[in-house]
Amino acid sequence: MEEIGADASSIMAPLAKWKTEFGKAFQFYLDKSTPLPVHRWLGTLAVAVVYVLRVYYIEGFYIISYGLGIYILNLLIGFLSPKVDPELEALDGASLPTKESDEFRPFIRRLPEFKFWYAMTKAFMVAFLMTFFSLFDVPVFWPILLCYWIVLFALTMKRQIMHMIKYKYVPFNIGKQIYGRSKSPSAGDSPVHRG
Known part of the structure; x- marks a missing residue:
């Protein structure tokens, strides 16, 4: 009996070691990709194109594509x-700032960009498999x-856009905002005194 247990553990030890090493290597490359959003999304686009081409050429698995579309919409x-959610916050008495004197709170997503990218890439890979x-x-x-799916997408996006308009938030950062600058002469415009 002990020999069977020893054989099973000797087989499982290298497998567990390989799994641990693979997990570390995977996490290393995942961490290195964090500051490269354009490269990450281009990789996801490549995976999506491969998936779409596969479904197109084999002319099947449309239900998988539909499920993938619903998941991506979610x-x-x-x-x-x-x-x-500002709706729930308004019920609790706290609300978004409405005056200039109110405290500024930046937009924080429910699903951060990295997790969005990672989940979407995994979804395309699983669908491909x-x-x-x-x-x-x-x-x-x-x-x-x-x-x-198109009707569902349109209705969902309409509801989301109405929510964004009602609570006046924009989920995208489009560069650094510049507030009213005071006009001051630059160093090149100042008169030079020569003596």
Whole structure:
């Protein structure tokens, strides 16, 4: 009996070591990609194109694509939503600043950009792997699914945009805001005294 346990542990030890080393290497490269959002999103775009081409050429797995679209829509809503919902905050008595004298609070997303990117990339990879199993190729009339997804997207985005307008927040940072500058002469404009 002890020999069987020893054999199983001797087989599992290298597997556990490999899993740990792979996890460390994966986390290392994930950490290195954090300050490179353009490169990350280009990589995700490449994965998405490969997935779309695979689905297009094998003419199947439309239900997987529909599920992927719903999941991405859900991620997008989290990415565009504030961490603390102003509707719930207004019920508690606290609200967003309405006057200049109120405290400034920056927009904090419910789903940060890095987590949004990571979840979206994983979703495309999982969907791509699912296309290799015929079990997931459920026959459906894909134009109906596409129309339904477009309607769902339009209604969801309309609701999100109305929420953004009502509570006056913009989920994107478009550079550093510059508030009214005072006009002062630059160093080159000042008169030079020669004596």
